[in-house]
Amino acid sequence: MLSHLRPALVTMGLFTALLGLAYPLAVTGVAQAAFPYQANGSLVRDAKGTVVGSALIGQAFAAPRYLHPRPSAAGAGYDASASSGSNMGPMNPALAERVKADADALRVEDPGAIIPADAVTTSGSGLDPDISPAYADLQAVRIAKARGLASRDVQAVIDAHVQGRLLGFIGQPRVNVLAVNRALDARAPG
């Protein structure tokens, strides 16, 4: 065993320097030089340059004039320093209660066709930036009313932001909530 001590300590030390420091620092250097936008979190800024969020990270919207995201289990909701799912099992009574309460509230706020599942379920990260096109469509009437727009104008903004499946079969159709809301604000400040 003792004869293995020197190679064990030496290789561990060299690996730590090479893989723990040189590798991430070198990749950081390349990333910051070549892809500064992505490498720093795909940050979205307003006209004054203030960071309003990340294009990849969901954020809370509650006002009627905005497209609302999914419920979130990250911290108190969309806490981007404490990502988390609800971890509730499918038979958890608290899950059934939460879904029912959210669905009932939604039927008052956005009456319409059947409620899509993403409207009443929390995502795995709690930071899902997207909702389904069906859930976005459901909210168009309410947003239009709050902004004094025709609902087909709101629908047009939503439709312009629908991302389809990659190559027609990879991933799911989706709408980025922050992007739609910024487009709505740019079009008609509510």
Add this chain to the structure above:
Amino acid sequence: MNWQGWAEIALTLGLAVAIAWPLGVYMSRVWNGERTWLDPALKPVEALFYSAGGIDPRKSQTWHAYALALLAFNAAGFVTVYAVLRLQGVLPLNPQGFAGVSPHLAFNTAASFVTNTNWQSYGGETTMSTLSQMLVLTVQNFVSAATGATIAAALARAFIANRGEGVGNFWADLVRTTLYVLLPLSIVLSIVLVALGLPQTLAASVDATTVEGAPQKIALFAVASQEAIKQLGINGGGVFNANSAHPFENPTPLTDLITAVSINVLGWAAFFAFGRSALARKEIRALVIAAMILLSAGAAAVYAAETQPAPALVAAHVDASVNLEGKEVRFGAPATAVWVAMTTGASNGSVNGMHSSLMPLGGAVAMFLMQLGEILPGGIGSGIAIMVVMALLAVFVAGLMVGRTPEYLGKKVEAREIQLAMLAVLIIPLSMLGFSAIAAVLPEALKGLMHAGPHGLSEILYGYTSATANNGSAFGGLSANAPWWDTTLGISMMLGRFVPIVAVLAIAGGLAAKPKLAPSVGTLPTHGGLFIGLLIGVILILGGLQFFPALALGPIVEHFQALAVVAAVH
């Protein structure tokens, strides 16, 4: 379920095997010490390791010496991780200002990362400093993966040896696998992932003011460099608590496809590398097919389960065509389902959706794939090694039926091999079921559960299954950062890692010493459909049957409860 979903699942599974083929040839060249096109850049670095460590890379070690070297290296890693975590409060590169972690969490995390498990009893962005993430997670992600690869290299040599003694040099296998395979692939993949949206910065967070005017603190890290080796090394420990469900670890369907393929690619590559190094390409193709049949069945079963009506959605009269609790909209059921199968079939353990919120049968499949022993395709090298152990058991069973001394790849399989093979495969249920049985009646353990009833039992069973299988995924409802859970899960990780490793190396030592036999008319062919069927039977009986009673009390009961709720509403 729709055709797009099935196509996405098939593409993801198939792409990993397709890319693994050429990579396996390359990996075999690295193990054999043959020339590679990276030699000009890496030979000097490799030589530095040998001269500084006093290592003679051409000296073939006996299996004893090989195993001792492996254990010594892992002990050094364990001590390093433990020390860094305990001291992170006073070490540099701690912009978050986190304190040192508790002794039980440091023990658990050290065991977890050294054993390639990457179970995380903590939330990454709320516990680990930037230095800890780099020195603990990133370094061990590389070297624990390379440690697994070494045993496949040693076992392959044992099959081509003719009355030999040595199984190769552990230090050379470790250094070469890390430098020539893991590091270059990780560099390429991490740059690709940054281009596709993953952050890569030393900043800890950025403060945003949302459109509605609320503050949002967005945690950042050097995500991409760690994500690359987390997947390629079949580790699975995420920078963030939500792991690959987090949009910074996995922002788009394309990054999802790439990182899902990365989970399995080097596991399969090690199958092909073993086949080339052991001069047994046809036989290894049979093992790949057997593993692929089981893995594909698992992915299909999870996809089917996740598109069954979820009771909470049915009861609230909302669209129940997909169980979206714990899933991201951009991934939906198919991408999550194939990930569930690939992460549990390999010993990866990263998640792109929350396993605790899967439908009962989806969670059951995840547990079952781990309970089969992490061979579909398992970790890099550790997967093929245990798969060969299964093949030894399969030829043994066949030998009993026809009354002949079994052979595999030209080596007689005798009592010693079977005893060691049984040790390697029985320690797994012993740890998974034994610890689960104790925890199920221990108030100290039950305090950590989020759910009562069958789902609570599933939390316990999933925890010890994941730890022993060195997987690392979790039913996240379990609050595992407590002395009982941290300690016992850490022990089961070590049992599930090092007992099979030493058993496999002992088998390798014994096989190397035997004469290499030419196949005769009495030799059972081990490359055809008959053998594939036999092997699948052995895997399912060994892995499956012993767990059926436990699964029946957990997810299977829960499944019938869910059916009852759905039926009552309709």
